[in-house]
Amino acid sequence: MxxxxxxxxxxxxxxxxxxxxxxxxxxxxxxxxxxxxxxxxxKTKPQKPEFDHDDDTYKCPCCEKEYETYYNGYLKKFCSECGQALDWSENL
Ligand SMILES: [Zn+2]
Incomplete structure (x- = not known):
């Protein structure tokens, strides 16, 4: 909540x-x-990004925007595409 x-x-x-x-x-x-x-x-409830083993990227669970590890948006608190709050706590 x-x-x-x-x-x-x-x-x-x-x-x-x-x-x-x-x-x-x-x-x-x-x-x-x-x-x-x-x-x-x-959108305000943080969701864990999904790791895609084929592309070696993380994806927004809402819109599937891709985030490369350590690049463009990795560890951002919100998806830059759809605004979904992201929870990276178990991806570190
Ligand atoms: Zn998104």
Missing amino acids: NKYQDALNLLKSWAKKDRNAYSPKHLKNINDCANILQEAVD
């Missing part, structure tokens, strides 16, 4: 609690917006 996920969960719980105050169309719009925000929140 992080503060962004906590905030989104809180908004969703409020909408759920007051669901009788909204029309079905309004509830669908709230749900659609929550799903879009979830995608952004997920």
Whole structure:
């Protein structure tokens, strides 16, 4: 969990609690917006890059942008292509 996920969960719980105050169309719009925000929140949760043994590169788990060891972006906290937070802790 992080503060962004906590905030989104809180908004969703409020909408759920007051669901009788909204029309079905309004509830669908709230749900659609929550799903879009979830995608952004997920980018803030560090994910481990995947090592590709064929290319000897690390790849972003979200968009598969390649990072060569010790070059262009290795150990970056965020993917320069898609913004995914990266966790290099077990790749050192
Ligand atoms: Zn990426």
